[in-house]
Amino acid sequence: MIRLTDVAKEYPRSGTALAQISFQVKKGEFVFLTGPSGSGKTTILKLLYMDDKPNRGEVWVNGVSSTTASGREISRLRRRIGIVFQDFRLLEDRTAEANVRFALEVTGAPKATIRAKVSRALTQVGLASKATSYPRELSGGEQQRVAIARSLINDPFVLIADEPTGNLDERATRGVFQLLRDINSSGTAVIMATHDLDLVRRSNYRTIELNHGRLVFDSAESPLSPRPSDPTMAEVEAAGDTQEKS
Amino acid sequence: MRSVSEALTASRRAPLLSILGVVTIAFSLFAFGLFGLVAINIRKALEQVEERVEVRAFLEDSTDIESVAAAMKDIGEFPEVARVEYVSKEQALERARKEMGEFADVFEAGVLPASIEVYLRSGMRDPMTVKSVADRIRTYHFVDDVRYGEEWVEKLYRLRTITTVAGLALGIAFAAVAIIIIGATIRMTVLARAKEISIMRLVGATDMFIRLPFLIDGLVKGVLGGLLALVFVWAANRVVNEYFIQTIFFSREMVFLGVVGGAFMGVLGSLVSVGRHLRRV
Structure with missing residues (x-):
């Protein structure tokens, strides 16, 4: 379903962002992408939704x-x-419902199906009662749920989440993470970049770890070996750098 | 249809920006329109002066009227010639007396020769053509002398060339300024909706889908700005007519072209602004 083969990405000013990255993600899989800031997590996600192209190698997504x-x-x-x-990237001047509907409208979906789909997506994330609220009237966790509802509206085969809990308190983090697990258990693959090592340790999902743009650990390749960079991550946490995006 | 409603919704969300856009476009086209008005009026004035360009052939006294009539028919068939008139000795005297006013009595009958006056077609009044016509008329044996105000024709032609070149250069400069201002105005709209555009791309809207509402927005603003500019120019023209000098206004075709030009600039401005933005995000 998703395959990266010997992918490298360089930026003219900041130099090498990724080098020799190869991995595959199967249908319905849940994958954590971890690593310190600047390790290339966001770059990989951008390559997956083709917001950027690699300088070398190939990214293959759903054909x-x-x-x-x-x-x-x-x-x-x-x-x-x-x-x-x-x-979250919500439009502040539109209600939760309008934000979700927007994703369908701009792709030219037939009008007749839009209302039902929007209502189903908001129900799925537990926000049916807040459909008419504006983003500023919602908590961080609720805003992220609206964003997730928007991402689910077209029945995706994969959900790509870049630090989705990075701006949330612990309780909201647990709620959003549980939502992502539910989405995954209904068959949608989830690729989630995160700094939150607790979240990674508590769950048993596949973990791909990056450091300086290189893949240093993939639990699918060596399920029994310890994660080499646990200390590094601990250092990162100790440095209070957990909120920063890579 | 969806693009039209998207464009309208966007204008409703930011009415001040839209009004500002239309007014900015209107003012830049107003400057262009005023310049155009001055240009067509100068052109018209020059044309009126040019109409006075004529070639006058003075005839020998002994010339018989049949030869003159044959020559006039010949000359009338030259492609450059609009019409030919015969001025008899008596008519020449009468005209001279009228022009001289109080000195009218210094002329006596028979002093002034008869002549043929040759008027040229519009567009055939440049020095080269006038000279070539004069030279051909000079070949008739009964033509004593040919005059056409050589220096005057040359000066007039130079003036016409200068005004045409200056007019073109200024016109292009004004149009360029108008396009840049319109582009900047639409760019403000694009930037105001930058977040929306980035989300549209993320959820899979095609570039054409994103572009279309902006193109419609540019088109509508261009047309409205063009019409508003037309009202301004018309009002300015009326004021000048009322208090200063008699001027002519644009023809219906020119007005239509102006509004279409405004619409075109609006679409072009949008295309460039959105295109640049989409390449960058």
Whole structure:
């Protein structure tokens, strides 16, 4: 379903962001992407929804290759990918319902189906009663749920989440994470970049760890070996850097 | 249809920005329109002066009227010639007396020769053409002398060339300024909706889908700005007509072209602004 083969990404100013990255994600899998700030987590996610292209290697997502994809193909692919960010990215001047509906409208979905789909997505994230609230009237956790509802509206085969709990308190984090697990158990793959090592340790999902743009650990490849960079992550946590995006 | 309603919704969400956009476009087109008005009026004035360009052939006294009539028919068939008139000795005297006013009595009958006056077609009044016509008329054996105000024609032609070149250069400069201002105005709208555009891309809207409402927005603003500019120019023209000098206004075709031009600039401005933005995000 998703395959990265020997992917490298370099930026003219900041240099190498990723080097020799290869891994696959199967249908319905839950994958954590971890690593300190600047390790390349966000860059990998951007390559997955083809907001950026690799300098070398190939990213293959649901039959679309980064080397040949046209703008239209990328647009179509994104309709099948749910994307969630740390900062929610909601439109402040629209209600929760309008924010979710927006994702359907701009892809030219038939009007007749929109209302039912929006209502179902808001119910799925537990926000049916707050459909008419504006983002400023919602808590951080609720805003993230609206963003998740928006990402689910087109029945994605994968949900890409970039630090979705980074701006949330512990309680809201637990709620959003549980929601992502529920989504995963209904068959949608989830790829979640996070700094939250507690969350990673408490669950038994596959973990891919990056450091300085290289893949240093993949629990699917060596399930029994200890994670090499646990101390590094501990250091990161100790440095209070957990809120920063990579 | 969805793009039209998107464009309208966007205008409703930011009415002040939309009004500002239309007014800015209107003022930049107003400046362009005023310049256009000055240009067509100068052109018209020059045309009126040019109409006085004529070639006058003075005839020998002994010339018989049949030869003159044959020559006039010949000359009338030159492609450059609009019409030919015969001025008899008596008519020449009468005209001279009228022009001289109180000195009218210094002329006596028979002093002034008869002549043929040759008027040229519009667009055929440049020095080269006038000279070529004069030279051909000079070949008739009964033509004593040919005059056409050589220096005057040359000066007039130079003035016309200068005004045309200056007019074109200024016109292009004004149009460029108008396009830049319109582009900047639409860019403000694009930037105000930058977040919306980035979300549209993330959820899989095509670039064309994102672009279309902005193009419609640019088109509507261009047309409205064009119409508003037209009202301003019309009002300015009326004031000038009322208190200063008699001027002519744009023809209906020019007005139509102006509004279409405004719409075109609006669409072009949108295309450039949104295109640049989409390439960057």
